[in-house]
Amino acid sequence: MNPYAQLILIASLTVIVAAPILFGAVGGWRSRSVASAAAASPAGPWRWQRTFHSSLLYALSFSLIFFIQELFLVVPKALTPGLRATLYHNNHNWTGDNPLAHLFQGTGALAILLTALGFVAWLKLRPPRTETARLFAIWMAFHGFFQSLPQVVVGAVVPQNDVGMAFGYLQLADTTKLVAGLIALVVIAALATRFAAPLLALARDPAEVATPGRRSGFMFRMATLPALLALPLIVAMRVPGSLDQVAIVPVAEFVIGVFWLQGYAWCVQPRGVGQAEPASSIWGALSLVIAQLLIFQFALRPGIAFY
Template sequence: MNASTACVVYASLFAVVAAPLAFALFGLLRRERGPVPPRARWDWRLSLNSGLMYAFSFSLIFFIQELFLVLPKALTPGLKATLFHNNHHWDGDNPLARLFQGTGALAILLTAIGFSLWLKLRPPRSASLRLFVLWTAFHGFFQSLPQVVVGAVIPQNDVGMAFDYLQLSEATKLVLAGIALPVIVILATRFARPLLEFAANAGDVATPLRRSGFMLRTATLPALLALPVIVAMRVPGSLDQVAIVPVAEFVIGVFWLQAYAWFARPQRIGQVESAPSALGAALMVAAQLLIFQFALRPGIAFF
Protein backbone atom coordinates (compact mmCIF):
# COMPACT_ATOMS: atom_id res chain seq x y z
CA MET A 1 0.00 0.00 0.00
CA ASN A 2 1.57 3.27 -1.11
CA ALA A 3 1.28 6.53 0.82
CA SER A 4 -1.59 8.00 -1.21
CA THR A 5 -3.63 4.81 -0.98
CA ALA A 6 -3.06 4.62 2.77
CA CYS A 7 -4.12 8.26 3.12
CA VAL A 8 -7.41 7.62 1.31
CA VAL A 9 -8.09 4.42 3.28
CA TYR A 10 -7.47 6.02 6.68
CA ALA A 11 -9.43 9.14 5.78
CA SER A 12 -12.34 6.97 4.63
CA LEU A 13 -12.36 4.93 7.83
CA PHE A 14 -12.38 8.12 9.86
CA ALA A 15 -15.14 9.74 7.81
CA VAL A 16 -17.57 6.82 7.66
CA VAL A 17 -16.84 4.87 10.85
CA ALA A 18 -14.94 6.74 13.56
CA ALA A 19 -16.51 10.18 13.06
CA PRO A 20 -20.18 9.06 13.12
CA LEU A 21 -19.56 6.83 16.15
CA ALA A 22 -17.93 9.71 18.03
CA PHE A 23 -20.69 12.13 17.03
CA ALA A 24 -23.40 9.68 18.12
CA LEU A 25 -21.66 9.07 21.45
CA PHE A 26 -21.46 12.79 22.10
CA GLY A 27 -25.20 13.06 21.49
CA LEU A 28 -26.00 10.19 23.82
CA LEU A 29 -24.08 11.89 26.64
CA ARG A 30 -26.25 15.00 26.44
CA ARG A 31 -28.82 15.26 29.22
CA GLU A 32 -32.49 15.92 28.61
CA ARG A 33 -33.72 19.19 30.08
CA GLY A 34 -37.18 20.41 30.93
CA PRO A 35 -40.61 18.90 30.24
CA VAL A 36 -41.33 17.49 26.77
CA PRO A 37 -44.64 16.78 25.03
CA PRO A 38 -45.86 13.19 24.82
CA ARG A 39 -44.88 11.10 21.85
CA ALA A 40 -46.96 8.82 19.66
CA ARG A 41 -46.67 5.05 19.58
CA TRP A 42 -44.29 3.35 17.17
CA ASP A 43 -45.73 3.63 13.66
CA TRP A 44 -45.01 0.15 12.34
CA ARG A 45 -46.56 0.96 8.96
CA LEU A 46 -44.11 3.80 8.44
CA SER A 47 -41.15 1.57 9.36
CA LEU A 48 -42.32 -1.21 7.07
CA ASN A 49 -42.95 1.17 4.17
CA SER A 50 -39.52 2.73 4.73
CA GLY A 51 -37.75 -0.63 4.63
CA LEU A 52 -39.56 -1.74 1.49
CA MET A 53 -38.91 1.57 -0.28
CA TYR A 54 -35.26 1.43 0.78
CA ALA A 55 -34.95 -1.99 -0.89
CA PHE A 56 -36.91 -0.99 -3.99
CA SER A 57 -34.99 2.26 -4.51
CA PHE A 58 -31.63 0.59 -3.97
CA SER A 59 -32.26 -1.92 -6.75
CA LEU A 60 -33.78 0.73 -9.01
CA ILE A 61 -30.68 2.91 -8.72
CA PHE A 62 -28.42 -0.08 -9.26
CA PHE A 63 -30.39 -0.99 -12.39
CA ILE A 64 -30.05 2.59 -13.70
CA GLN A 65 -26.31 2.43 -13.12
CA GLU A 66 -25.90 -0.85 -14.99
CA LEU A 67 -28.21 0.30 -17.80
CA PHE A 68 -26.09 3.39 -18.40
CA LEU A 69 -22.96 1.27 -18.29
CA VAL A 70 -24.43 -0.86 -21.07
CA LEU A 71 -26.05 1.71 -23.37
CA PRO A 72 -22.89 3.68 -24.28
CA LYS A 73 -21.05 0.43 -24.98
CA ALA A 74 -23.93 -0.87 -27.11
CA LEU A 75 -23.67 2.27 -29.27
CA THR A 76 -19.90 1.96 -29.64
CA PRO A 77 -18.48 0.19 -32.71
CA GLY A 78 -16.85 -3.11 -31.86
CA LEU A 79 -18.66 -3.64 -28.55
CA LYS A 80 -21.61 -5.87 -27.69
CA ALA A 81 -22.97 -5.46 -24.15
CA THR A 82 -25.22 -7.62 -21.98
CA LEU A 83 -27.21 -6.40 -18.98
CA PHE A 84 -27.73 -8.66 -15.96
CA HIS A 85 -29.54 -8.28 -12.64
CA ASN A 86 -26.35 -7.59 -10.68
CA ASN A 87 -23.74 -6.74 -13.29
CA HIS A 88 -23.07 -6.32 -16.99
CA HIS A 89 -20.69 -7.79 -19.54
CA TRP A 90 -19.37 -6.81 -22.94
CA ASP A 91 -17.60 -8.51 -25.83
CA GLY A 92 -15.26 -6.88 -28.30
CA ASP A 93 -12.63 -4.24 -27.92
CA ASN A 94 -12.69 -0.46 -28.00
CA PRO A 95 -10.64 1.92 -25.83
CA LEU A 96 -13.80 3.87 -25.04
CA ALA A 97 -15.12 0.93 -23.01
CA ARG A 98 -12.91 1.98 -20.10
CA LEU A 99 -14.24 5.53 -20.21
CA PHE A 100 -17.81 4.25 -20.33
CA GLN A 101 -17.23 2.41 -17.06
CA GLY A 102 -17.82 5.79 -15.44
CA THR A 103 -21.14 6.58 -17.13
CA GLY A 104 -23.17 4.47 -14.69
CA ALA A 105 -21.96 6.41 -11.66
CA LEU A 106 -22.57 9.68 -13.49
CA ALA A 107 -26.13 8.62 -14.41
CA ILE A 108 -27.12 7.76 -10.85
CA LEU A 109 -25.47 10.91 -9.49
CA LEU A 110 -27.62 12.98 -11.84
CA THR A 111 -30.66 10.90 -10.83
CA ALA A 112 -29.90 11.66 -7.17
CA ILE A 113 -29.66 15.37 -7.87
CA GLY A 114 -33.00 15.32 -9.69
CA PHE A 115 -34.80 13.46 -6.92
CA SER A 116 -33.21 15.73 -4.29
CA LEU A 117 -34.62 18.77 -6.08
CA TRP A 118 -38.02 17.08 -6.16
CA LEU A 119 -37.81 16.42 -2.42
CA LYS A 120 -36.75 19.98 -1.65
CA LEU A 121 -38.95 21.96 -4.03
CA ARG A 122 -42.15 19.87 -4.15
CA PRO A 123 -42.02 17.28 -1.36
CA PRO A 124 -44.89 14.78 -1.78
CA ARG A 125 -47.47 14.68 1.00
CA SER A 126 -47.94 10.94 0.58
CA ALA A 127 -45.65 9.07 2.97
CA SER A 128 -45.00 6.25 0.52
CA LEU A 129 -44.17 8.56 -2.38
CA ARG A 130 -41.99 10.78 -0.21
CA LEU A 131 -40.10 7.73 1.07
CA PHE A 132 -39.57 6.62 -2.52
CA VAL A 133 -38.24 10.04 -3.55
CA LEU A 134 -36.02 10.33 -0.47
CA TRP A 135 -34.50 6.85 -0.65
CA THR A 136 -33.95 7.09 -4.41
CA ALA A 137 -31.99 10.32 -3.94
CA PHE A 138 -30.11 8.75 -1.02
CA HIS A 139 -29.10 5.64 -2.96
CA GLY A 140 -28.15 7.69 -6.01
CA PHE A 141 -25.63 9.66 -3.99
CA PHE A 142 -24.32 6.78 -1.92
CA GLN A 143 -23.90 4.40 -4.81
CA SER A 144 -22.06 6.99 -6.93
CA LEU A 145 -19.85 9.19 -4.74
CA PRO A 146 -18.09 6.34 -2.89
CA GLN A 147 -17.01 5.04 -6.29
CA VAL A 148 -14.94 8.20 -6.71
CA VAL A 149 -13.08 7.36 -3.51
CA VAL A 150 -12.64 3.70 -4.41
CA GLY A 151 -11.68 4.55 -7.99
CA ALA A 152 -8.89 6.79 -6.71
CA VAL A 153 -7.09 3.79 -5.19
CA ILE A 154 -8.39 0.77 -7.14
CA PRO A 155 -7.87 1.07 -10.91
CA GLN A 156 -10.08 -2.00 -11.53
CA ASN A 157 -13.09 -0.18 -10.08
CA ASP A 158 -15.59 1.16 -12.66
CA VAL A 159 -14.74 4.80 -11.96
CA GLY A 160 -11.09 3.82 -11.60
CA MET A 161 -11.15 2.59 -15.21
CA ALA A 162 -12.60 5.90 -16.35
CA PHE A 163 -9.88 7.74 -14.40
CA ASP A 164 -7.30 5.53 -16.10
CA TYR A 165 -8.71 6.33 -19.56
CA LEU A 166 -8.59 10.06 -18.74
CA GLN A 167 -4.97 9.58 -17.59
CA LEU A 168 -5.55 11.35 -14.29
CA SER A 169 -2.47 11.67 -12.12
CA GLU A 170 -2.26 10.16 -8.65
CA ALA A 171 -2.40 13.67 -7.20
CA THR A 172 -5.59 14.50 -9.12
CA LYS A 173 -7.27 11.28 -8.00
CA LEU A 174 -6.23 12.00 -4.43
CA VAL A 175 -7.80 15.47 -4.67
CA LEU A 176 -11.04 14.01 -6.07
CA ALA A 177 -11.20 11.48 -3.23
CA GLY A 178 -10.50 14.28 -0.75
CA ILE A 179 -13.43 16.25 -2.15
CA ALA A 180 -15.80 13.26 -2.31
CA LEU A 181 -15.34 12.22 1.33
CA PRO A 182 -16.60 15.43 3.01
CA VAL A 183 -19.38 15.69 0.41
CA ILE A 184 -20.49 12.16 1.38
CA VAL A 185 -20.63 13.16 5.05
CA ILE A 186 -22.48 16.41 4.36
CA LEU A 187 -25.06 14.70 2.15
CA ALA A 188 -25.65 11.96 4.72
CA THR A 189 -26.45 14.55 7.36
CA ARG A 190 -28.74 16.45 4.96
CA PHE A 191 -31.09 13.48 4.76
CA ALA A 192 -31.62 13.39 8.54
CA ARG A 193 -34.04 16.33 8.71
CA PRO A 194 -36.40 15.09 5.94
CA LEU A 195 -36.58 11.69 7.63
CA LEU A 196 -37.37 13.22 11.02
CA GLU A 197 -40.16 15.23 9.39
CA PHE A 198 -42.11 11.99 8.98
CA ALA A 199 -42.90 12.32 12.70
CA ALA A 200 -46.63 12.52 13.39
CA ASN A 201 -46.23 15.14 16.14
CA ALA A 202 -43.55 17.32 17.70
CA GLY A 203 -43.25 15.08 20.76
CA ASP A 204 -41.79 12.28 18.63
CA VAL A 205 -38.69 14.38 17.90
CA ALA A 206 -38.71 16.88 20.76
CA THR A 207 -35.38 15.84 22.33
CA PRO A 208 -32.05 14.53 21.03
CA LEU A 209 -32.78 11.07 22.42
CA ARG A 210 -36.23 10.98 20.83
CA ARG A 211 -34.82 12.10 17.49
CA SER A 212 -32.28 9.30 17.64
CA GLY A 213 -35.02 6.81 18.51
CA PHE A 214 -37.26 8.03 15.70
CA MET A 215 -34.39 7.72 13.21
CA LEU A 216 -33.70 4.20 14.44
CA ARG A 217 -37.34 3.20 13.85
CA THR A 218 -37.81 5.08 10.57
CA ALA A 219 -34.50 4.61 8.77
CA THR A 220 -31.79 2.55 10.46
CA LEU A 221 -33.73 -0.55 11.45
CA PRO A 222 -35.80 -0.61 8.22
CA ALA A 223 -32.63 -0.25 6.14
CA LEU A 224 -30.95 -3.06 8.05
CA LEU A 225 -33.95 -5.35 7.57
CA ALA A 226 -34.04 -4.42 3.87
CA LEU A 227 -30.56 -5.85 3.27
CA PRO A 228 -31.72 -9.50 2.89
CA VAL A 229 -34.34 -8.35 0.37
CA ILE A 230 -31.68 -6.49 -1.61
CA VAL A 231 -29.38 -9.52 -1.53
CA ALA A 232 -32.25 -11.70 -2.79
CA MET A 233 -32.52 -9.40 -5.82
CA ARG A 234 -28.83 -9.93 -6.61
CA VAL A 235 -28.19 -13.64 -6.09
CA PRO A 236 -26.48 -15.59 -7.51
CA GLY A 237 -23.17 -13.83 -7.99
CA SER A 238 -19.83 -13.12 -6.42
CA LEU A 239 -19.66 -11.58 -2.97
CA ASP A 240 -19.00 -8.07 -4.30
CA GLN A 241 -21.95 -8.34 -6.68
CA VAL A 242 -24.34 -9.68 -4.06
CA ALA A 243 -23.56 -8.30 -0.61
CA ILE A 244 -20.61 -5.93 -0.40
CA VAL A 245 -22.24 -2.98 -2.20
CA PRO A 246 -25.49 -2.89 -0.13
CA VAL A 247 -23.64 -3.45 3.15
CA ALA A 248 -21.03 -0.82 2.34
CA GLU A 249 -23.70 1.72 1.42
CA PHE A 250 -25.54 1.00 4.67
CA VAL A 251 -22.36 1.67 6.64
CA ILE A 252 -21.39 4.77 4.66
CA GLY A 253 -24.81 6.44 4.57
CA VAL A 254 -27.08 5.08 7.29
CA PHE A 255 -24.43 5.23 10.02
CA TRP A 256 -24.25 8.99 9.56
CA LEU A 257 -28.04 9.31 9.40
CA GLN A 258 -28.34 7.66 12.80
CA ALA A 259 -25.36 9.47 14.28
CA TYR A 260 -26.58 12.90 13.20
CA ALA A 261 -30.24 12.43 14.14
CA TRP A 262 -29.92 13.85 17.66
CA PHE A 263 -28.49 17.10 16.26
CA ALA A 264 -30.91 17.61 13.35
CA ARG A 265 -33.85 19.98 13.88
CA PRO A 266 -36.92 19.13 11.78
CA GLN A 267 -39.15 22.10 10.98
CA ARG A 268 -42.16 20.80 9.04
CA ILE A 269 -43.75 18.31 11.42
CA GLY A 270 -47.18 16.92 10.58
CA GLN A 271 -47.10 17.74 6.86
CA VAL A 272 -46.77 14.12 5.72
CA GLU A 273 -49.85 11.95 5.44
CA SER A 274 -49.98 8.86 7.63
CA ALA A 275 -48.25 5.86 6.12
CA PRO A 276 -50.71 3.55 4.36
CA SER A 277 -50.70 -0.21 4.42
CA ALA A 278 -47.39 -1.56 3.18
CA LEU A 279 -49.17 -3.83 0.70
CA GLY A 280 -48.53 -1.51 -2.26
CA ALA A 281 -44.82 -1.21 -1.44
CA ALA A 282 -44.58 -4.98 -0.92
CA LEU A 283 -46.14 -5.63 -4.33
CA MET A 284 -43.65 -3.23 -5.96
CA VAL A 285 -40.73 -5.06 -4.35
CA ALA A 286 -42.17 -8.45 -5.32
CA ALA A 287 -42.61 -7.34 -8.95
CA GLN A 288 -39.06 -5.98 -8.98
CA LEU A 289 -37.73 -9.27 -7.60
CA LEU A 290 -39.51 -11.22 -10.34
CA ILE A 291 -38.14 -8.90 -13.04
CA PHE A 292 -34.62 -9.14 -11.68
CA GLN A 293 -34.64 -12.92 -11.31
CA PHE A 294 -36.61 -13.97 -14.39
CA ALA A 295 -35.98 -11.22 -16.95
CA LEU A 296 -32.60 -9.73 -16.06
CA ARG A 297 -30.77 -12.66 -14.47
CA PRO A 298 -30.43 -14.61 -17.78
CA GLY A 299 -29.09 -11.43 -19.40
CA ILE A 300 -30.44 -9.02 -21.99
CA ALA A 301 -28.11 -8.51 -24.94
CA PHE A 302 -27.71 -5.06 -26.49
CA PHE A 303 -26.40 -5.12 -30.06
Protein backbone atom coordinates in the same frame (compact mmCIF):
# COMPACT_ATOMS: atom_id res chain seq x y z
CA MET B 1 -0.01 -0.26 -0.09
CA ASN B 2 1.15 3.02 -1.65
CA PRO B 3 0.97 6.32 0.27
CA TYR B 4 -2.08 7.52 -1.69
CA ALA B 5 -4.05 4.37 -0.85
CA GLN B 6 -3.02 4.62 2.81
CA LEU B 7 -4.22 8.22 3.00
CA ILE B 8 -7.55 7.39 1.36
CA LEU B 9 -8.04 4.41 3.70
CA ILE B 10 -7.31 6.43 6.84
CA ALA B 11 -9.52 9.30 5.68
CA SER B 12 -12.34 6.89 4.78
CA LEU B 13 -12.29 5.12 8.16
CA THR B 14 -12.26 8.48 9.92
CA VAL B 15 -15.04 10.11 7.93
CA ILE B 16 -17.29 7.10 7.39
CA VAL B 17 -16.90 5.10 10.61
CA ALA B 18 -15.15 6.94 13.45
CA ALA B 19 -16.76 10.38 13.01
CA PRO B 20 -20.45 9.26 12.99
CA ILE B 21 -19.86 6.87 15.91
CA LEU B 22 -18.23 9.67 17.93
CA PHE B 23 -21.01 12.08 16.99
CA GLY B 24 -23.62 9.52 18.02
CA ALA B 25 -21.86 8.97 21.36
CA VAL B 26 -22.04 12.70 22.07
CA GLY B 27 -25.73 12.57 21.20
CA GLY B 28 -26.27 9.71 23.62
CA TRP B 29 -24.68 11.70 26.42
CA ARG B 30 -26.79 14.75 25.56
CA SER B 31 -29.95 12.65 25.46
CA ARG B 32 -29.53 11.51 29.06
CA SER B 33 -29.30 15.11 30.25
CA VAL B 34 -32.77 15.95 28.90
CA ALA B 35 -34.50 12.62 29.57
CA SER B 36 -36.43 13.89 32.59
CA ALA B 37 -37.83 16.88 30.71
CA ALA B 38 -38.95 14.64 27.84
CA ALA B 39 -40.92 12.41 30.18
CA ALA B 40 -43.39 15.23 30.76
CA SER B 41 -44.51 15.18 27.11
CA PRO B 42 -45.09 11.62 25.88
CA ALA B 43 -44.41 11.05 22.20
CA GLY B 44 -47.08 8.42 21.69
CA PRO B 45 -46.76 4.80 20.50
CA TRP B 46 -44.70 3.89 17.45
CA ARG B 47 -46.47 2.21 14.55
CA TRP B 48 -44.14 -0.57 13.40
CA GLN B 49 -45.92 -0.62 10.06
CA ARG B 50 -43.94 2.55 9.28
CA THR B 51 -40.64 0.74 9.87
CA PHE B 52 -41.58 -2.06 7.47
CA HIS B 53 -42.91 0.45 4.95
CA SER B 54 -39.63 2.37 5.00
CA SER B 55 -37.70 -0.91 4.70
CA LEU B 56 -39.61 -1.93 1.58
CA LEU B 57 -39.04 1.46 -0.05
CA TYR B 58 -35.36 1.35 0.88
CA ALA B 59 -34.98 -2.04 -0.84
CA LEU B 60 -37.05 -0.97 -3.85
CA SER B 61 -35.07 2.22 -4.44
CA PHE B 62 -31.68 0.56 -3.86
CA SER B 63 -32.25 -1.96 -6.62
CA LEU B 64 -33.82 0.62 -8.91
CA ILE B 65 -30.79 2.90 -8.57
CA PHE B 66 -28.48 -0.07 -9.16
CA PHE B 67 -30.46 -0.98 -12.30
CA ILE B 68 -30.15 2.60 -13.60
CA GLN B 69 -26.40 2.46 -13.02
CA GLU B 70 -25.97 -0.82 -14.89
CA LEU B 71 -28.28 0.32 -17.69
CA PHE B 72 -26.15 3.40 -18.29
CA LEU B 73 -23.03 1.27 -18.22
CA VAL B 74 -24.50 -0.95 -20.93
CA VAL B 75 -26.20 1.51 -23.29
CA PRO B 76 -23.11 3.64 -24.15
CA LYS B 77 -21.15 0.45 -24.87
CA ALA B 78 -23.97 -0.96 -26.99
CA LEU B 79 -23.87 2.21 -29.10
CA THR B 80 -20.08 2.02 -29.55
CA PRO B 81 -18.65 0.26 -32.62
CA GLY B 82 -16.91 -2.98 -31.73
CA LEU B 83 -18.65 -3.52 -28.39
CA ARG B 84 -21.51 -5.82 -27.44
CA ALA B 85 -22.95 -5.46 -23.95
CA THR B 86 -25.21 -7.61 -21.77
CA LEU B 87 -27.22 -6.45 -18.75
CA TYR B 88 -27.71 -8.73 -15.73
CA HIS B 89 -29.53 -8.45 -12.39
CA ASN B 90 -26.33 -7.72 -10.44
CA ASN B 91 -23.75 -6.76 -13.06
CA HIS B 92 -23.09 -6.25 -16.74
CA ASN B 93 -20.56 -7.55 -19.22
CA TRP B 94 -19.34 -6.80 -22.72
CA THR B 95 -17.34 -8.33 -25.52
CA GLY B 96 -15.26 -6.67 -28.20
CA ASP B 97 -12.60 -4.01 -28.01
CA ASN B 98 -12.79 -0.24 -28.04
CA PRO B 99 -10.79 2.17 -25.85
CA LEU B 100 -14.00 4.05 -25.03
CA ALA B 101 -15.20 1.06 -23.00
CA HIS B 102 -13.01 2.17 -20.09
CA LEU B 103 -14.38 5.71 -20.24
CA PHE B 104 -17.93 4.38 -20.28
CA GLN B 105 -17.27 2.53 -17.03
CA GLY B 106 -17.88 5.91 -15.40
CA THR B 107 -21.23 6.62 -17.04
CA GLY B 108 -23.18 4.48 -14.58
CA ALA B 109 -21.98 6.41 -11.54
CA LEU B 110 -22.65 9.68 -13.37
CA ALA B 111 -26.19 8.58 -14.27
CA ILE B 112 -27.19 7.72 -10.71
CA LEU B 113 -25.56 10.88 -9.37
CA LEU B 114 -27.74 12.90 -11.74
CA THR B 115 -30.74 10.79 -10.73
CA ALA B 116 -30.09 11.65 -7.09
CA LEU B 117 -29.90 15.35 -7.91
CA GLY B 118 -33.22 15.06 -9.74
CA PHE B 119 -34.96 13.58 -6.71
CA VAL B 120 -33.41 16.22 -4.46
CA ALA B 121 -34.86 18.88 -6.76
CA TRP B 122 -38.27 17.19 -6.50
CA LEU B 123 -38.07 17.19 -2.69
CA LYS B 124 -37.00 20.84 -2.59
CA LEU B 125 -39.17 22.40 -5.27
CA ARG B 126 -42.37 20.37 -4.99
CA PRO B 127 -42.34 18.10 -1.92
CA PRO B 128 -44.60 15.06 -2.39
CA ARG B 129 -47.81 15.18 -0.36
CA THR B 130 -47.79 11.60 0.85
CA GLU B 131 -45.36 9.86 3.19
CA THR B 132 -44.90 7.05 0.67
CA ALA B 133 -43.82 9.38 -2.12
CA ARG B 134 -41.55 11.38 0.18
CA LEU B 135 -39.86 8.27 1.52
CA PHE B 136 -39.40 6.95 -2.01
CA ALA B 137 -37.86 10.24 -3.16
CA ILE B 138 -35.60 10.42 -0.10
CA TRP B 139 -34.33 6.86 -0.53
CA MET B 140 -33.85 7.29 -4.29
CA ALA B 141 -31.71 10.37 -3.70
CA PHE B 142 -29.90 8.65 -0.82
CA HIS B 143 -29.01 5.58 -2.88
CA GLY B 144 -28.09 7.66 -5.91
CA PHE B 145 -25.51 9.59 -3.92
CA PHE B 146 -24.19 6.71 -1.83
CA GLN B 147 -23.85 4.31 -4.71
CA SER B 148 -22.01 6.86 -6.88
CA LEU B 149 -19.74 8.96 -4.65
CA PRO B 150 -17.99 6.02 -2.93
CA GLN B 151 -16.97 4.83 -6.39
CA VAL B 152 -14.95 8.03 -6.77
CA VAL B 153 -13.18 7.32 -3.47
CA VAL B 154 -12.39 3.73 -4.45
CA GLY B 155 -11.53 4.68 -8.03
CA ALA B 156 -8.91 7.11 -6.74
CA VAL B 157 -6.74 4.17 -5.63
CA VAL B 158 -8.14 1.09 -7.43
CA PRO B 159 -7.69 1.28 -11.22
CA GLN B 160 -9.92 -1.79 -11.74
CA ASN B 161 -12.91 -0.01 -10.17
CA ASP B 162 -15.49 1.34 -12.65
CA VAL B 163 -14.66 4.98 -11.96
CA GLY B 164 -10.99 4.02 -11.69
CA MET B 165 -11.14 2.80 -15.30
CA ALA B 166 -12.66 6.09 -16.38
CA PHE B 167 -9.91 7.96 -14.50
CA GLY B 168 -7.36 5.79 -16.31
CA TYR B 169 -8.86 6.60 -19.71
CA LEU B 170 -8.71 10.30 -18.86
CA GLN B 171 -5.06 9.82 -17.76
CA LEU B 172 -5.57 11.67 -14.49
CA ALA B 173 -2.49 12.06 -12.31
CA ASP B 174 -2.36 10.26 -8.98
CA THR B 175 -2.56 13.55 -7.09
CA THR B 176 -5.64 14.58 -9.05
CA LYS B 177 -7.35 11.28 -8.26
CA LEU B 178 -6.38 11.64 -4.59
CA VAL B 179 -7.92 15.12 -4.41
CA ALA B 180 -11.08 13.84 -6.12
CA GLY B 181 -11.33 10.99 -3.62
CA LEU B 182 -10.87 13.25 -0.60
CA ILE B 183 -13.44 15.74 -1.93
CA ALA B 184 -15.89 12.88 -2.45
CA LEU B 185 -15.40 11.81 1.19
CA VAL B 186 -16.22 15.31 2.43
CA VAL B 187 -19.31 15.43 0.20
CA ILE B 188 -20.40 12.00 1.46
CA ALA B 189 -20.36 13.17 5.08
CA ALA B 190 -22.09 16.45 4.24
CA LEU B 191 -24.84 14.77 2.24
CA ALA B 192 -25.44 12.06 4.84
CA THR B 193 -26.16 14.70 7.46
CA ARG B 194 -28.46 16.59 5.08
CA PHE B 195 -30.78 13.59 4.77
CA ALA B 196 -31.48 13.60 8.50
CA ALA B 197 -33.84 16.59 8.44
CA PRO B 198 -36.29 15.33 5.77
CA LEU B 199 -36.45 11.92 7.43
CA LEU B 200 -37.16 13.43 10.85
CA ALA B 201 -39.78 15.71 9.28
CA LEU B 202 -41.81 12.57 8.57
CA ALA B 203 -42.74 12.50 12.26
CA ARG B 204 -46.49 12.96 12.63
CA ASP B 205 -46.27 14.90 15.88
CA PRO B 206 -43.54 17.38 16.94
CA ALA B 207 -43.36 15.52 20.28
CA GLU B 208 -41.88 12.51 18.42
CA VAL B 209 -38.73 14.50 17.63
CA ALA B 210 -38.76 17.06 20.44
CA THR B 211 -35.53 15.98 22.17
CA PRO B 212 -32.15 14.57 21.10
CA GLY B 213 -33.07 11.11 22.38
CA ARG B 214 -36.38 11.07 20.57
CA ARG B 215 -34.78 12.22 17.34
CA SER B 216 -32.21 9.42 17.58
CA GLY B 217 -34.98 6.92 18.36
CA PHE B 218 -37.14 8.12 15.48
CA MET B 219 -34.20 7.87 13.08
CA PHE B 220 -33.45 4.34 14.26
CA ARG B 221 -37.04 3.22 13.65
CA MET B 222 -37.53 5.15 10.41
CA ALA B 223 -34.14 4.69 8.73
CA THR B 224 -31.51 2.58 10.50
CA LEU B 225 -33.63 -0.46 11.35
CA PRO B 226 -35.48 -0.34 7.98
CA ALA B 227 -32.16 -0.25 6.12
CA LEU B 228 -30.91 -3.22 8.13
CA LEU B 229 -34.12 -5.18 7.51
CA ALA B 230 -33.91 -4.35 3.80
CA LEU B 231 -30.51 -6.01 3.33
CA PRO B 232 -31.91 -9.58 2.95
CA LEU B 233 -34.43 -8.30 0.37
CA ILE B 234 -31.67 -6.57 -1.57
CA VAL B 235 -29.44 -9.64 -1.46
CA ALA B 236 -32.36 -11.81 -2.65
CA MET B 237 -32.57 -9.69 -5.80
CA ARG B 238 -28.83 -10.03 -6.45
CA VAL B 239 -28.19 -13.76 -5.90
CA PRO B 240 -26.54 -15.77 -7.28
CA GLY B 241 -23.20 -14.08 -7.78
CA SER B 242 -19.84 -13.37 -6.23
CA LEU B 243 -19.63 -11.68 -2.83
CA ASP B 244 -18.93 -8.24 -4.33
CA GLN B 245 -21.91 -8.59 -6.68
CA VAL B 246 -24.32 -9.77 -3.99
CA ALA B 247 -23.52 -8.32 -0.57
CA ILE B 248 -20.58 -5.93 -0.44
CA VAL B 249 -22.30 -3.00 -2.16
CA PRO B 250 -25.50 -2.94 -0.03
CA VAL B 251 -23.58 -3.51 3.22
CA ALA B 252 -20.99 -0.87 2.37
CA GLU B 253 -23.69 1.64 1.52
CA PHE B 254 -25.41 0.92 4.83
CA VAL B 255 -22.21 1.73 6.70
CA ILE B 256 -21.33 4.76 4.58
CA GLY B 257 -24.72 6.47 4.69
CA VAL B 258 -26.81 5.12 7.55
CA PHE B 259 -24.09 5.42 10.21
CA TRP B 260 -24.08 9.18 9.63
CA LEU B 261 -27.88 9.40 9.58
CA GLN B 262 -28.11 7.72 12.97
CA GLY B 263 -25.16 9.50 14.53
CA TYR B 264 -26.23 12.96 13.41
CA ALA B 265 -29.99 12.75 14.06
CA TRP B 266 -29.91 13.99 17.65
CA CYS B 267 -28.77 17.51 16.79
CA VAL B 268 -31.14 18.18 13.85
CA GLN B 269 -34.13 20.50 14.17
CA PRO B 270 -36.56 19.31 11.47
CA ARG B 271 -39.02 21.68 9.80
CA GLY B 272 -42.46 20.92 8.47
CA VAL B 273 -43.16 18.03 10.85
CA GLY B 274 -46.51 16.35 10.19
CA GLN B 275 -47.09 17.81 6.71
CA ALA B 276 -46.94 14.52 4.80
CA GLU B 277 -50.12 12.48 4.51
CA PRO B 278 -49.74 9.12 6.30
CA ALA B 279 -49.42 5.99 4.21
CA SER B 280 -52.60 3.92 4.25
CA SER B 281 -50.86 0.53 4.09
CA ILE B 282 -47.66 -1.24 3.10
CA TRP B 283 -49.29 -3.40 0.44
CA GLY B 284 -48.48 -1.11 -2.45
CA ALA B 285 -44.78 -1.01 -1.57
CA LEU B 286 -44.75 -4.76 -0.94
CA SER B 287 -46.31 -5.44 -4.34
CA LEU B 288 -43.67 -3.32 -6.06
CA VAL B 289 -40.82 -5.10 -4.26
CA ILE B 290 -42.23 -8.51 -5.21
CA ALA B 291 -42.59 -7.40 -8.84
CA GLN B 292 -39.04 -6.06 -8.81
CA LEU B 293 -37.72 -9.33 -7.36
CA LEU B 294 -39.46 -11.32 -10.09
CA ILE B 295 -38.10 -9.04 -12.82
CA PHE B 296 -34.55 -9.23 -11.46
CA GLN B 297 -34.59 -13.02 -11.07
CA PHE B 298 -36.55 -14.07 -14.16
CA ALA B 299 -35.91 -11.34 -16.74
CA LEU B 300 -32.55 -9.83 -15.83
CA ARG B 301 -30.72 -12.77 -14.27
CA PRO B 302 -30.38 -14.71 -17.59
CA GLY B 303 -29.05 -11.52 -19.21
CA ILE B 304 -30.44 -9.08 -21.75
CA ALA B 305 -28.18 -8.59 -24.75
CA PHE B 306 -27.91 -5.05 -26.16
CA TYR B 307 -26.82 -5.87 -29.72
